[in-house]
Amino acid sequence: MKLTEQQLSELAAELDQVKAGVMSQLGDKEARYIRRMLLTQRLSAISGRVLMVLGFITPWLWVLGVALLALAKILDNMEIGHNVLHGQYDWMNDPVLHSQRFEWDIACDAGSWKRTHNFEHHTYTNIIGKDRDFGYGLLRLSNDFRWRLRNLWQFVTYLVLSTLFQWGVSYHELAGERVFFGKKKPDRVNSVSHTDLKKAFFGKGARQLFKDYVFFPLIAGPMWLWVLTGNLLANIIRNLWTSTVIFCGHFTADVHTFTQQQCEGESRGHWYYRQILGSSNFTGPRWFHILTGHLSCQIEHHLFPDMPALHYLTVAPQVQAIAKKYGIAYNSGSFLRQYATVVARIIRYSFPGGRATTV
């Protein structure tokens, strides 16, 4: 169903109102919440690293240590890092929680992330040719893309990408700018020089590798191999988790795409409309939402990327009601159901044909 400009502007007004209702109330509650997250993250990171070394008492301590470190990395990346980098907590004026200063425990440099994710992905969500997050230039996820031979084994590509997800994210901007391979696309205006991109990529990557695979194993002495393996496992668990959450938010069966013509000079209402159709939610218990960094409410996140994420759950019913009122599909389901459709989508478009998902 196509909405008129009049309807779109009404939609924008209603969603703006939902947002204003939350943003005007921000205060102690949100500040306490995110500080508690920081505390939990620090405690699990430090205790995880210590317990891994204590694995010589019983390997179960090592297992617990790996789990805690993975938890710390997931909290740091999802509920803290991703949300802080969106500027959700800038109003607190706290240097530890400010989007301009925040850096996270992942291979990707925060500055690069803010350019590719906050700007490119959140501004041009699911516009074919503009939002490279749709398939990451590796996967064919709709018939908007021409079929190539390499798409035949794209399920394996997907598994590899998931396992090494942090490196995919970190290389994402360099791939787009064709820093190492390929011809530069004429329509891309880069705000950062290739030298700076390389410096950030290698600098951040090297620091992360040095920390997990040199520094901590070294100070663990005889337990070095346990610590090194534990760190590797924790990183992989985090990679798989973040990748799965993100895929379930964007590549489920009913997620729509858009053409560049549709979005030229679009209104704020159309931007909102596109965000609802370009994302999908999944359900689960409260702790589950926290582990996803509230990206389980991907639709609300895309509508209000700078709203403190703990509020996505509270505004979700209002957003769903508004979507229903305007006849916009609100894509939500259980985690397993959504993930099944992601897998089906990756496999379906491994082969030629299929339908285009542009609206």
Next chain:
Amino acid sequence: MFLMSDLKNRKVVFYLFLVYNCALKLSGRTSVNKTISLWGQSLYRQFSLMLANQPKLGYYLHPLLNWNKPALHPDYHSARVVDFCWETEQMLSVWLEPASSWAGFTPGQHLLVTMLHKGRYISRSFSISSSSALFAQQKQIRISCRIQPQGEFTKALAADISKLTHLSISDAMGDFVLATTADTALEKSIVMVAAGSGITPLWSMLSSLRCWTSPVVLFYCVKNTAQAAFLTELKLLAAKQPLFELQLIETAAAGRLNLVQHLKAKAGFSLTKSLYYFCGPAAMSRQYKDDLIQQGVSSTAIHAELFGLAVTAAEGPVKQALFMQQGKVTTVEAAAGVPLLQAAEHQGLTPRFGCRIGVCYQCVCQKKSGQVLNLRTGQISGDGPEQIQLCISAAHSNLQIEL
């Protein structure tokens, strides 16, 4: 491959650093010690970035070590709120006990006070109004602030003060202090002018003075006596100390003080043989300074502390925004309702930007002073330093912005 060479480089650099360090320790040259300290700092920074992704480990540990002290800003010192009282109807005094990490102050200096209000750190600078003796004996300082009805900070402070337990304070700053005894030995007299709450640093100086060597005259300009803070103490000092003279000027009745005329009328007083200390609105200090310089007073004898009264919106719709970028200052004419980002670009500046609709936070930068209007929410900001999104902020007063 890259990583290997990087590590090797780092190792080599580290050993070079050690050798260099030893050699310089032996030669004992200070300029090189500075180099070492710079190297040390950059090494520490790299280490901290590697380990904790923070420029200093303190930022990483802050949420852990101070989990029960949310009011403590990671950049500042903690200060316990000991007591408070109302000096006048509008002036609130707060006694603070700074943590042992705080280095102390020279009377006349100010500091940045930060409080946590509704989950948000807000800051404002205040002069210390207590004597150095109070700090020496009881480890306490006092700040006295005039509550501004439009001001974000002072209003929040007045509202929260009864339940506040801690504030964060910066090191004491500023060179608005009494000249050292070497200068005053020339038997120069001292002239002080305080306007309203401008009394705070001057009262700190006066109450800290232990041995009086030269005459001091204080012109204390207030609207009326009810608004004069520390009046009892000042009168007491004037009665006790023959070298101190208090001149209370009630501007509501007597009009503005004509300083030069007043001083010329004083018997045996030489304008050029005096030191001057002004604390009050910028316009007042500038006026007196100009008058005195015209009378042949050297500008080095005049010290002034300007304090930011609540910013009043500049007349007319067009405001001036000073953009500072690595020391270069550009003046941008910012019309009301026009995003600052657009205004800056019109002037040829290239601030970092992204979505231009307030979504992506690429254009966030530090506003040093002035008020902005948030074009999306219609909210008007405070006038202190804070981060703003250029693409959805318009000038509400004259501004200073750091790119």
